Amino acid sequence: xxxxxxxxxxxxxxxxxxxxxxxxxxxxxxxxxxxxxxxxxxxxxxxxxxxxxxxxxxxxxxxxxxxxxxxxxxxxxxxxxxxxxxxxxxxxxxxxxxxxxxxxxxxxxxxxxxxxxxxxxxxxxxxxxxxxxxxxxxxxxxxxxxxxxxxxxxxxxxxxxxxxxxxxxxxxxxxxxxxxxxxxxxxxxxxxxxxxxxxxxxxxxxxxxxxxxxxxxxxxxxxxxxxxxxxxxxxxxxxxxxxxxxxxxxxxxxxxxxxxxxxxxxxxxxxxxxxxxxxxxxxxxxxxxxxxxxxxxxxxxxxxxxxxxxxxxxxxxxxxxxxxxxxxxxxxxxxxxxxxxxxxxxxxxxxxxxxxxxxxxx
Numbered sequence: 001x002x003x004x005x006x007x008x009x010x011x012x013x014x015x016x017x018x019x020x021x022x023x024x025x026x027x028x029x030x031x032x033x034x035x036x037x038x039x040x041x042x043x044x045x046x047x048x049x050x051x052x053x054x055x056x057x058x059x060x061x062x063x064x065x066x067x068x069x070x071x072x073x074x075x076x077x078x079x080x081x082x083x084x085x086x087x088x089x090x091x092x093x094x095x096x097x098x099x100x101x102x103x104x105x106x107x108x109x110x111x112x113x114x115x116x117x118x119x120x121x122x123x124x125x126x127x128x129x130x131x132x133x134x135x136x137x138x139x140x141x142x143x144x145x146x147x148x149x150x151x152x153x154x155x156x157x158x159x160x161x162x163x164x165x166x167x168x169x170x171x172x173x174x175x176x177x178x179x180x181x182x183x184x185x186x187x188x189x190x191x192x193x194x195x196x197x198x199x200x201x202x203x204x205x206x207x208x209x210x211x212x213x214x215x216x217x218x219x220x221x222x223x224x225x226x227x228x229x230x231x232x233x234x235x236x237x238x239x240x241x242x243x244x245x246x247x248x249x250x251x252x253x254x255x256x257x258x259x260x261x262x263x264x265x266x267x268x269x270x271x272x273x274x275x276x277x278x279x280x281x282x283x284x285x286x287x288x289x290x291x292x293x294x295x296x297x298x299x300x301x302x303x304x305x306x307x308x309x310x311x312x313x314x315x316x317x318x319x320x321x322x323x324x325x326x327x328x329x330x331x332x333x334x335x336x337x338x339x340x341x342x343x344x345x346x347x348x349x350x351x352x353x354x355x356x357x358x359x360x361x362x
Contacts, residue, residue: 004295005288005302006319009054011242012276014157014209017054017098020295021315022245024282024305025057025102025160025215027070028345035062035075037084040342045088047340049095051313053304056097058088060104060162063147064140066115067168069106072344076101076147085154093155100213101151102160103144107168108177121171121178121185137184140168141194145201148210158211161198164247166221169195173231176222188227192234199240215245218265219256229268236277243278244269245303251283251294270298286326288318309349312339330357 009017023045030041041059049056061076062068068075075081085101092099108120108129123131132140148159163169171177172194178185184193195214202212214235218228235241246269254261255268266281282303285291294302307314307326317324327335333356336346350356 003292003319003322005291005315009278009301011211011278012239013242014211015098017301018096019052019054019315020301021053021291021318022055022280022301022303023048023053023057023308024303025059025162026305026309027059027073027348028341029070029072029348030342030345031059031072031074033071035068035073035078035081037074037081037088040344041074042084042088042091044340044342044345046091046095047312048308049092049097049099051308051311052315052319053097053308054301054315055100055157056092056095057100057102057160060102060167061147062104062106063143064105066119067105067107067110068114069104069110069167071111071114076103076150077143079150082150082154085151085156089151089155089157093157098157098211099155100158100160100211101147101154101156102162102215103147103151104162105140105144105168107166107171109167120168121180131180134182134184137194141197141201144198145205148202148212149205152206152210158213158242159202160213160215160245161195161202162215163195164215164217169198170217170221170223173227174222175224188230192231195231196235196238199235199238203240211242212240213243213245214241215247217247217249218268225255225257225260225265225268229272232269233272236272236274236279239275239277241277243280243301244274246279246281247303248281248283251281251285251290251297253283264297266294266297266299288322288324291318306355309336309341310339329354331355332357333359 006019061074110118118129151159218225278300280301286307291302
């Protein structure tokens with residue numbers, strides 16, 4: 001029988017994805033200090049496109065200097081970033097993959113050594129985080145839109161809005177971090193207002209076949225599963241995005257909320273009406289069987305993170321071997337370098353417990 005993982009997936013805008021594998025937007029700290037794309041990051045992403053990913057997504061690219069979350073972060077906030085992004089989009093297309101830039105702002109999680117005082121929907125005085133003014137909220141919205149326009153001009157097939165993991169848009173969504181009393185705080189409708197304004201703005205400012213995705217996470221960082229589920233219903237019903245990317249940490253896990261245990265976290269989203277919007281999820285998909293299980297659970301595509309770090313050609317290996325499994329951890333440094341990680345990326349991966357093999361003392 002044909003493997004569903006290698007069936008093309010049409011989107012409501014733009015070209016179809018050639019298979020059901022999307023590269024996760026993986027932090028790698030390989031860009032230049034000013035946000036320009038480096039040769040190392042270009043190589044890393046081009047290898048994944050060549051390795052069979054149907055859609056190759058960049059790491060989170062910050063849309064404002066004050067939104068920088070970590071050193072070596074890709075930027076999309078300045079015209080000087082466009083040349084590197086253009087070369088990357090061209091290279092990804094030449095390998096037969098679709099391309100996307102993930103639009104990001106770290107909010108209160110921005111690195112103070114890089115940005116000074118971080119900004120967020122509401123102040124966090126003990127961490128030196130300042131609340132955005134209403135004019136700054138409008139500027140934030142406009143800068144997300146401007147980032148999408150740069151990606152469009154660079155030749156990318158689309159962008160993904162990062163609304164997950166406690167970064168600034170997730171901070172707006174969370175009543176625990178958003179105590180505003182204006183149109184962007186209070187009810188869920190108000191807390192989600194900036195997200196819908198960004199979606200509408202990108203749709204109006206980019207070409208008609210430009211693809212738009214949204215990444216959400218349903219818990220942690222003060223997020224409430226039922227609210228994120230309601231948000232997902234509304235955003236998919238509107239049909240203005242092409243795909244919803246749910247970041248679940250572990251695709252098989254149950255909700256952290258004791259009231260909602262007894263079924264998988266993914267099931268709360270897989271059962272929702274989605275119209276023409278495609279649904280995918282990320283969360284410890286490390287084998288061919290894991291990927292097929294995601295489709296069986298109701299996903300249209302799977303988002304591959306750690307397995308894509310370990311093998312640049314994870315999709316091709318699954319195509320050749322229906323029982324494929326990722327290499328065991330920890331991975332050796334020579335293995336990771338051979339898979340296109342730079343020394344800086346390998347150093348960053350040492351922060352992930354048990355991922356990189358400890359080197360013997362000389």
